[in-house]
Amino acid sequence: MSLIDLSCRPKPFLKWAGGKAQLLNHLKPLIPHHFNNYFEPFLGGGAMFFYLSSNGLLLNKSYLTDINEDLINVYKCLKKSPEILLAKLIANERNYLKDPLDFYYKLRRTVYADNFEKAAQFITLNKTCYNGLYRVNKEGKFNVPMGRYKKPMICDVTNLRNVHLALDPLGVKIECTDYGHVLKRASEGDFIYLDPPFSPISKTSNFTEYTTRGFGTQDQENLARIFTMLCEKKCKVIVSNSDTKLVRDLYKEYKMITVSSLRSINCQSNRRRGTRELIICN
Numbered sequence: 001m002s003l004i005d006l007s008c009r010p011k012p013f014l015k016w017a018g019g020k021a022q023l024l025n026h027l028k029p030l031i032p033h034h035f036n037n038y039f040e041p042f043l044g045g046g047a048m049f050f051y052l053s054s055n056g057l058l059l060n061k062s063y064l065t066d067i068n069e070d071l072i073n074v075y076k077c078l079k080k081s082p083e084i085l086l087a088k089l090i091a092n093e094r095n096y097l098k099d100p101l102d103f104y105y106k107l108r109r110t111v112y113a114d115n116f117e118k119a120a121q122f123i124t125l126n127k128t129c130y131n132g133l134y135r136v137n138k139e140g141k142f143n144v145p146m147g148r149y150k151k152p153m154i155c156d157v158t159n160l161r162n163v164h165l166a167l168d169p170l171g172v173k174i175e176c177t178d179y180g181h182v183l184k185r186a187s188e189g190d191f192i193y194l195d196p197p198f199s200p201i202s203k204t205s206n207f208t209e210y211t212t213r214g215f216g217t218q219d220q221e222n223l224a225r226i227f228t229m230l231c232e233k234k235c236k237v238i239v240s241n242s243d244t245k246l247v248r249d250l251y252k253e254y255k256m257i258t259v260s261s262l263r264s265i266n267c268q269s270n271r272r273r274g275t276r277e278l279i280i281c282n
């Protein structure tokens, strides 16, 4: 008999470019049976964290980090006080339905000082913008146009409460930081899932605009060096990335699995297509 209460299983609450929900079936068999702390330094929508959490696999500390400050603010608010956020989201859902176009662009333009207002704005725009994309301009301002949804679910009350429970106050550390910084804390027996922005499969496909800084070849090379260091420390590491020559070269000494996936990173849905991804592990 399972000890997990299925009704309380949290799931990713954001649409996130490069989200790993689709790839999870390929990743599951590679998850170590025993590990100490868990690190997810490219958190995004956190598909792996929510899988581990809802299956009772996180027994020690989890370090959930990402460079995107606004994204991390959402996780922090949900951890701290979900009810404040839920009330704002319910109000947003009501106001959106009155006049979607007017509401969307007004909300996109508004600059909030309060963290809970910012978090509600982030989730609302994520649920109502074009394809759930996250893209910022050079000034760091979110610039995705409105999507086409008649009645988007902006506030999934049950799931957001379950997410709050999963972000348990003692076990889960949430921080806005660069991957290189947090990984210094990993040690023997820890499990690390690395899901960086994709290495571009062509010159025109470089969707790495989660931040104004981007994620270029040097970052991919640096990450591969950190991967080797983590292997030397006897950590258990899984990386997922696009199937490119660069990624194959960087990890050529390690076990590599090729999988097909439907990428949802192209903003033109008719140009989304099946592509290959690589899963690398030690």
Ligand SMILES: C[S@@+](CC[C@H](N)C(=O)[O-])C[C@H]1O[C@@H](n2cnc3c(N)ncnc32)[C@H](O)[C@@H]1O
Pocket: 016, 017, 018, 019, 020, 021, 041, 042, 043, 044, 045, 046, 047, 048, 065, 066, 067, 068, 177, 178, 179, 180, 195, 196, 197, 198, 210, 211, 214, 215
């Ligand atoms: C492919 S997405 C991760 C998707 C995630 N696994 C999921 O299930 O949704 C990559 C993430 O890396 C983050 N990122 C980009 N550059 C970073 C950096 N230098 N340090 C940490 N995170 C970074 C982006 O903000 C983005 O959320």
